[in-house]
Amino acid sequence: MTFQSFLSNKIAVALVALGLLAAATTVVAAGNFNNDFDITWGDGRAKILNDGQLLTLSLDKTSGSGFRSKRQYLFGKIDMLLKLVPGNSAGTVTAYYLSSVGSAHDEIDFEFLGNLSGDPYILHTNVFTQGKGNREQQFYLWFDPTKDFHTYSILWNPQSIIFSVDGTPIREFKNLESKGIAFPKSQAMWIYSSLWNADDWATRGGLVKTDWTQAPFTASYRGFNDVQACVWSSGSSSCSSSSSSSGNNSWLSQSLDATGQQRLKWVQKNYMIYNYCADTKRFSQGFPPECSLS
Numbered sequence: 001m002t003f004q005s006f007l008s009n010k011i012a013v014a015l016v017a018l019g020l021l022a023a024a025t026t027v028v029a030a031g032n033f034n035n036d037f038d039i040t041w042g043d044g045r046a047k048i049l050n051d052g053q054l055l056t057l058s059l060d061k062t063s064g065s066g067f068r069s070k071r072q073y074l075f076g077k078i079d080m081l082l083k084l085v086p087g088n089s090a091g092t093v094t095a096y097y098l099s100s101v102g103s104a105h106d107e108i109d110f111e112f113l114g115n116l117s118g119d120p121y122i123l124h125t126n127v128f129t130q131g132k133g134n135r136e137q138q139f140y141l142w143f144d145p146t147k148d149f150h151t152y153s154i155l156w157n158p159q160s161i162i163f164s165v166d167g168t169p170i171r172e173f174k175n176l177e178s179k180g181i182a183f184p185k186s187q188a189m190w191i192y193s194s195l196w197n198a199d200d201w202a203t204r205g206g207l208v209k210t211d212w213t214q215a216p217f218t219a220s221y222r223g224f225n226d227v228q229a230c231v232w233s234s235g236s237s238s239c240s241s242s243s244s245s246s247g248n249n250s251w252l253s254q255s256l257d258a259t260g261q262q263r264l265k266w267v268q269k270n271y272m273i274y275n276y277c278a279d280t281k282r283f284s285q286g287f288p289p290e291c292s293l294s
Contacts, residue, residue: 031224037067037191045216054222057195059085059092060215066194069226073098074188074237076229077251079153082112083220084121086146089114091199091210094219098154098189104131106184108154108161112145113202114217121145122273125163127173129182135288137171138274139267149222157252158185169256169264170271174294181290188232195219 032052039046042065045058057065078098085092092114099107107128112121123139143150155162161184163171175183195217199210228251230239239249256264268275276282277291 031226033067033221033224035070036224036226037069039065040068041066041194054220056221057094057193057219059195059197059217061197061212064194064196066192066196069191071226072188072190072232073156073226073229074186074232075157075239075252076226077153077155078191078229079151079223079225080193080221081149081151081223082145083147083149084112084145085114085195085217085219088117088211088214089121089146089217090116090203090208091197092195092217093198093202094193094195096152096191096193098156098191099128100184100187100189102131106130106187106189107133108156108163108184108189110152110154110163113198115203116208123165123170125171127161127184129184132182134276135173135290136274136276137272139170139271140273141165142271149220151223155251155254156184157254159253159255162256168267169260170267172256172264172294174290176290176293179289179293181293191226193221 033048033055034052037048037055039048042057042063045060045063045065046067047056047058048054049056055067057067059065080096082094082096084094094112094114095109097107097109097111099105105128107126109124109126109128111124111126113124115121120140123141125137125139126133127135151164151166153162153164153167155164159175161173162169173183175185177183177185197210199208200206203209228248230237230252232238239252277287
């Protein structure tokens, strides 16, 4: 199936019915990449351009590239606009995620798995708690993510983690600590992103390899927004508990409303292509406990 036919089959009626186009968000308080991030690897393949308003990562046969936030966060609503590698991106992975450090780290992942020209990208998500992941959910997108910038957001508060695309929720990981399931709440995380070669697994399980004649591969970033986030520094948070109910920090108690739940169900019904909570072969002895509780 071509990407174009995939779009026409899936999107024609549902987008209008659910008003997803109206829900698409535009980041209005864009940061400056010079102030917000450090390029951490790539030997010049990562570039900050346009007076800090644009960042690009590139990958060639020698190396990929990546960056990391200057600040750590303990809860936040993080927005980033990305335009992914166009054309034949098979074998490449663009990763954009929050992570702490250490063997018992917490992590919240967006990973974009490249594909052959005309085939859709796969959006891979995962949540790690205390070093344990294996909570993968994968999606197709309802648009071509290489044609323009789109907003990818993580809302992480004490109640849940919500992954969103252009303001539309695609995944929710709830805090079920009362049921004995770990939740990321005590380890501050940095924001990372990288573009790298993973042709041993990324596209069709590694069957399709990276075509280096198409290199360099480039992904672009703009519109970073961490205004609604708790910066963690020297053991303290920029968000005080006394202000958590104020308008500026209302996101700290935000959850999906009825409309958000409807959109989430629509995405998962129409665009989810893998859910660890439905993989009976992988979990033949029983699903992880959160699968039956969430």
